[in-house]
Amino acid sequence: MMKRITYWPQAWLGIAINIGVSMAWAITTASIPTASLVLSAGCFFWTLWYDTIYACQDKKDDVNAGVKSTALLFGSQIKRILILFGTVTMSALTISGILNSQSPPFFVLAVFGGAFHLAWQLYALDVDSPKSCWQTFEANAFYFGAIVEAGLILDYVLLN
Numbered sequence: 001m002m003k004r005i006t007y008w009p010q011a012w013l014g015i016a017i018n019i020g021v022s023m024a025w026a027i028t029t030a031s032i033p034t035a036s037l038v039l040s041a042g043c044f045f046w047t048l049w050y051d052t053i054y055a056c057q058d059k060k061d062d063v064n065a066g067v068k069s070t071a072l073l074f075g076s077q078i079k080r081i082l083i084l085f086g087t088v089t090m091s092a093l094t095i096s097g098i099l100n101s102q103s104p105p106f107f108v109l110a111v112f113g114g115a116f117h118l119a120w121q122l123y124a125l126d127v128d129s130p131k132s133c134w135q136t137f138e139a140n141a142f143y144f145g146a147i148v149e150a151g152l153i154l155d156y157v158l159l160n
Contacts, residue, residue: 003062003068009068009069010047010048010070011048013047014047014048018047019040021040021043022037034099039093039096041088042089042096043092045088049085049140051070052074053127053137056071056130056133057133057137059072079125082125083122086115086119103158107151110149110150110152117139121140124136
């Protein structure tokens, strides 16, 4: 459990989960283009985004248990740092889309729709309310991911 060793267990989760992006790309195309590496980086920062939000609901318990997290490390600066994570996530999604020659529907739905959704999450999030943190965490899997996926699907359907 990385929470016992470092304030960055969310980073280790990001590495473990998102290494699969470039691996899947390599398996399906027999190459690892720059777009896949940029997308992997964006997914890494998205993991930092949503898992820091998740960690916010456990701040009191983590302090009592003597474990660490980015939520504890960032303290009162959590929302400012989330802005950085969200910006890198959406920039990477944009750049990987350009490098992969995605069409306008991808950028409208996945990029602009995704950016709007992350902005809404940040606005609605109360980092000191476990209920708000849980709802925002869930919104990543059920809505943000679906918005980006819908942009990819629409792009594919319209081009084929």
